[in-house]
Amino acid sequence: MNILIINTYHYLRGGDCRHAFALADALEKLDHVVHFFGMQSPLNTPTHDAEYFVSEIDYRKALSKKNPITAIKVFLRSIYSLEARRNLARMLDDIKPDIAHLHSIRHHLTKSILPELAKRNIPIVWTLHDYKELCPNTSFYDGGGICEDCKGGQFFHVIKKRCKKGSLPASIVAYIEAQVDRLVGYSRYVDLYISPSEFLKAKFMEYGYLNNKITTIPNFIELDRISPDYDHDNYLFFLGRLEKEKGIITLLKGFDQATKTMPGLRLKIAGSGSLEQELQELARSLNTHGVEFLGHVEGQDLVKLTKRAKAVVVPSEWYENYPYSCLEAMASGKPIIASRIGGIPELVEDEITGFLFEPFNVKQLAEKIKLVGELSPEQIKEIGQRAREKVETGNSKDKYLEKIIPIYSRLINERRNKKQFLKVIS
Incomplete structure (x- = not known):
């Protein structure tokens, strides 16, 4: 063909x-x-x-x-x-x-x-990689949480709430584009x-x-290019854009709560975005120790960070479709701590291939972080093996x-x- x-x-x-x-x-x-x-x-x-x-x-x-x-x-x-x-x-x-x-x-x-x-x-x-046909902002996210106000073709809400990057001109363009798509x-x-x-x-x-x-x-996922590593160092790993919808603020607060009684656990954050400075200030104000902002990471450095993590955290607060961050971490043999939202639960099975919590729920996330922090290396390996088996079975x-x-x-x-x-x- x-x-x-x-x-x-x-x-x-x-x-x-x-x-x-x-x-x-x-x-x-x-x-x-x-x-x-x-x-x-x-x-x-x-x-x-x-x-x-x-x-x-x-x-x-x-x-x-x-x-x-x-x-x-x-x-x-x-x-x-x-x-x-x-x-x-x-x-x-x-x-x-x-x-x-x-x-x-x-x-x-x-x-x-x-x-x-x-x-x-x-x-x-x-x-389809997003929800553009249904939501002019593509993500069902309005800057503060899930929003489905445009349901039924009520696209004017994207202008009213300035959903597109907080910009009125950009939101007007998104509105017109949505209307043209439907009319044509x-x-x-x-x-x-x-x-x-x-x-x-x-x-x-x-x-x-x-x-x-x-x-x-x-x-x-190309499994032949990713070999699992069931050993780990004592840190959690976040990879993604530093934006509100990625749940990174909830992650910092949850990590702060969890590590008050677990000071040895660390959190490594890879990525950049508009919240980078705000997040660093939040980490300082919480007096949270063990948080490291790595900036943009790629290539073998990214592979190594993923493979040496105790678990990978995906705390998204928008309707994630089918995130590659989960697929790649699971292929690497890593347990996932993730929010129960969008397509994530189709990949992450609670207490089988990882741990799920309700989005925006700092307390629940802190509990899951504590749980993972207390698991033995053998238990972490067992969950990681099940994660690898799941993607081998369903995502080859x-x-x-x-x-x-x-x-x-x-x-x-x-x-x-x-x-x-x-x-x-x-």
Whole structure:
């Protein structure tokens, strides 16, 4: 098969990029041809398809210039990219893919590209990495907690609450984009949506959206690249953006409570974000010892930090879909302390592969931290082994390919048969 993978960013920026690259690698190893369409960036992984990529735009930098003409151009491009549509049309005519698999395309590539695929009778599969079709802010998070005020198409709430980065202009753009999506009905171009979690699928069905066009295939992890390490040092590890929705404030408070009677346990925090300074000040004000802010960490340093942790903490306070932070930690043989929210409980089974607590609940989190801190090395190893076994069973590359390749084949054959039928009757 000749497969076109479409994702805005062509470097390891987040879970969507990680999944797209891993899928491409797995497909190529099975002798399928894989092409990419995305956005130009000096950070991009080299690809022969770069000539088709759209020009890079940093919306935050562009809007900071406070030039009204620039602002209008940025606004229009975030809704509909003529450049993306033209570039993709040229690419499709050159490479003639059998199927397109989409990931994250909004704001930079936009849904303007969908008609070009449909016009050429190319089936479209789209893996959903967030809730953008349901929530203009993509995450059901309004800066203070879970918010579903826009249910039923009441998208004006995104402006009223300034959900998009606390910015009125950005929230207005998000509102208009949501309304345009619904009015145009772009979903009619997509043959099948893939949800990594049952939670995300259920949320879409609850909203009456995509009911007959969505299926669940959990994300996979390349287990051959991650060997488990059941030994550990005496620290907990957090990896992620330092933002409110990641539950990092709750984590610091919970860790402070737990370690008043367990002073030897440490907490290592890897990542950066808008709360970095505030969190450091909070740690100082709590007089919490053993908290270490590491900043941005990647590569082998990140692997080592994960493998030597006693447990990995995922205290999210938004509807996480199917976080790679959990998958990678479990593949490394680590117990998870996580909030019971979104798709996380589909990965973390309480007291089996880790420990769950209610989001925002500092007391419960402190209790789980104490519990993990008191476990023996043998008990930690046993939980870590069960975590590794769970991802080996449910999240292997082979299991994912066993599901996605028949989907590709079925959709391609359906389109070909339909095309032949139309030729016969014409």
